[in-house]
Amino acid sequence: MRKRPLTVAALAVLVLSGGLVACDDPRVDAFQANCTTKGLKWKVTVLKKKARTPHREARLSAVNTGANGCVFRGYPDFMVHAGKAWQADAVGQGRTRPVSLPSGKGVVVDLRYRDAEVKPTEDGGCWAKGDDVVVGAPRDGSRTAIKAQDEKGRKTDMVLCDYRISMAPPRAAG
Secondary structure, eight states: OOOOHHHHHHHHHHHHHHHHSSSSOHHHHSSSSSOOOTEEEHHOOOOOOOOTTTTEEEEEEEEEEESOEEOOOOOOEEEEEETTTTTEEEEEEEEEEEEEEEEEEEEEEEEEEOOOOOOOSSHHHHHHHOOOOEOOOOOOOOOOOOEETTTTBBBEEEEEEESSEEEEEEEOOO
């Protein structure tokens, strides 16, 4: 008779601990490796401009292409280059939490920057359009260059009127 309650109690503990492992728990994330730049497939999408606003929004996404899961810890490196002339760097806004990325899953970072309302000019405060976007995983020294695209997947340029791009905290895609 005593064996049955102990068995039920042991089963309950096992089920509850399994539930904790399935959650996005920072204690569990500590045992996973950090995501690397080359282990992620990167994409930056420039979203359609909203009417009567000087800002433009974009979305940076990365999908884990590795065989094992990893953890996206912090803000990614994100820079927009216009040749060798200038670069605009992204700055994180807010506190980040680790995001677990099993193989095939992704992370999304919302971007916001000051856009040119008219064609950019070299002397009018807005620079030449950014033709290269350079990204890197948090806590990883390597970077990779990607091209920006619009919501339909066509190549586009980012036209910035400021050296700063704001980044929202990373979140799981989906």
